[in-house]
Amino acid sequence: MFFQPTTVLEVKDLLADYKNAKLLAGGTDLLLEIKRDKINPKYLIDISHVDSLKEITDGEDEITIGSMVTFSQLLENPLIKTHFHSLIECAKGMGSPQIRNMATIGGNIINAQAAADSIPCIMSLDGVLVIESQKGIRKVSCESYFEYYSQERIKDDEILTKVILPKSNGLTGFYKLGKRNSLAIARMITSIYLSVENEIIKEIALCLGAVGKFPFRVKEIEREAIGKRIDWLYSEEPLNLLENSVYESIKERKSMPFKKEAIKGVYKAALKNVGWEDDRSDN
Numbered sequence: 001m002f003f004q005p006t007t008v009l010e011v012k013d014l015l016a017d018y019k020n021a022k023l024l025a026g027g028t029d030l031l032l033e034i035k036r037d038k039i040n041p042k043y044l045i046d047i048s049h050v051d052s053l054k055e056i057t058d059g060e061d062e063i064t065i066g067s068m069v070t071f072s073q074l075l076e077n078p079l080i081k082t083h084f085h086s087l088i089e090c091a092k093g094m095g096s097p098q099i100r101n102m103a104t105i106g107g108n109i110i111n112a113q114a115a116a117d118s119i120p121c122i123m124s125l126d127g128v129l130v131i132e133s134q135k136g137i138r139k140v141s142c143e144s145y146f147e148y149y150s151q152e153r154i155k156d157d158e159i160l161t162k163v164i165l166p167k168s169n170g171l172t173g174f175y176k177l178g179k180r181n182s183l184a185i186a187r188m189i190t191s192i193y194l195s196v197e198n199e200i201i202k203e204i205a206l207c208l209g210a211v212g213k214f215p216f217r218v219k220e221i222e223r224e225a226i227g228k229r230i231d232w233l234y235s236e237e238p239l240n241l242l243e244n245s246v247y248e249s250i251k252e253r254k255s256m257p258f259k260k261e262a263i264k265g266v267y268k269a270a271l272k273n274v275g276w277e278d279d280r281s282d283n
């Protein structure tokens with residue numbers, strides 16, 4: 001059975017009434033899975049007619065992105081351009097123009113692929129996921145959602161409605177190595193958020209994608225960096241910590257020797273993308 005609700009309320013009612021129904025957003029992941037017989041949902045709820053999920057809104061301290069916002073929409077949106085450089089960089093690198101027109105941020109997050117482009121980016125921006133069902137609304141940070149995935153993951157009767165990103169004056173950068181269809185070993189992502197005052201690092205979030213089951217923050221580097229001069233980020237020390245953290249995350253995998261080295265280049269490129277004294281990250 002196929003449903004096309006036009007409000008979130010209707011979606012929640014349908015999810016409560018039809019157990020194991022699947023939500024269909026842009027369909028770029030889900031329709032492939034159905035075509036390849038990986039899943040065969042009895043009930044499909046197409047949420048592409050729920051206009052309230054397609055909005056990007058400006059609040060005093062935060063920007064709210066509806067889960068049905070596509071990557072093309074992100075790329076063109078003035079609020080995103082003003083506040084979240086890394087998200088623009090992330091959207092630019094998502095698939096082809098056709099994919100960017102269809103693929104939604106909600107689908108990218110909920111599909112929970114290790115190499116999903118938006119997850120490390122949203123995580124580094126301290127994003128919060130708003131998840132709703134007939135039972136109520138819960139908010140969970142993107143970081144906690146993936147850190148405690150078995151508890152926090154979306155339930156069958158829930159819909160991700162929004163992603164909330166706090167506004168800040170920090171600098172952001174993003175870099176992805178490799179394309180989806182290239183060798184899996186060559187896929188890696190780094191996303192950075194930095195707040196710097198008088199060349200001293202006040203806040204930092206550094207996230208890696210495609211070097212573990214889910215994207216994660218590199219807390220060792222974040223802890224060390226706070227209070228240091230920004231030059232520290234360009235030194236050998238974070239590179240060693242980075243190597244170690246990738247080693248720990250994927251030590252059983254064949255790709256580990258390549259990835260623990262290659263991540264250093266991906267990190268430097270993301271740092272360069274932040275735009276703080278471009279020439280330093282060239283070495």
Ligand SMILES: Cc1cc2nc3c(=O)[nH]c(=O)nc-3n(C[C@H](O)[C@H](O)[C@H](O)COP(=O)(O)OP(=O)(O)OC[C@H]3O[C@@H](n4cnc5c(N)ncnc54)[C@H](O)[C@@H]3O)c2cc1C
Pocket residue numbers: 022023024025026027028029030031032067068093094095096099102103104105106107108109110111115116117118154158159160161179180
């Ligand atoms: C050729 C090609 C290239 C691609 N390139 C990239 C790439 O470069 N980077 C990348 O990260 N991905 C890439 N993808 C993967 C895909 O496009 C993204 O993951 C996309 O963002 C998924 O969004 P969607 O709207 O199409 O989701 P769908 O396919 O509609 O849904 C995906 C899953 O999420 C669930 N879901 C969707 N929305 C919600 C919601 N609001 N609440 C709860 N559950 C929901 C669905 O039920 C389903 O399980 C590519 C795919 C293709 C086919």
